Amino acid sequence: MAKVLLERISRGTTIRQISLQDLKNFPIPELTLEEQKLAKQEYQIGLEEVQAELEKLRQKEYNIKRAFYQKLPVSDAFEIIPEKK
Numbered sequence: 851m852a853k854v855l856l857e858r859i860s861r862g863t864t865i866r867q868i869s870l871q872d873l874k875n876f877p878i879p880e881l882t883l884e885e886q887k888l889a890k891q892e893y894q895i896g897l898e899e900v901q902a903e904l905e906k907l908r909q910k911e912y913n914i915k916r917a918f919y920q921k922l923p924v925s926d927a928f929e930i931i932p933e934k935k
Contacts, residue, residue, distance in 0.1 A: 856868065856876075859872040859876070884911065908933070912933075
């Protein structure tokens with residue numbers, strides 16, 4: 851995140867520079883170690899929840915495709931294999 855913020859405030863084409871004023875106004879989070887750990891834990895839990903939901907959606911997509919192909923008269927000719935992550 852800091853890299854993106856620094857790129858946004860840097861100026862110049864050949865040699866990128868950051869003004870002293872921009873550096874003075876650069877946002878620096880002041881979190882205790884405990885707050886950092888909690889934020890990281892909440893972030894990881896959120897990502898795990900998203901991954902679980904994505905897996906449910908992948909399974910639902912597979913089931914929809916499978917049901918569709920089973921209704922076709924050529925369904926005996928092939929098998930639907932779930933995509934790997």
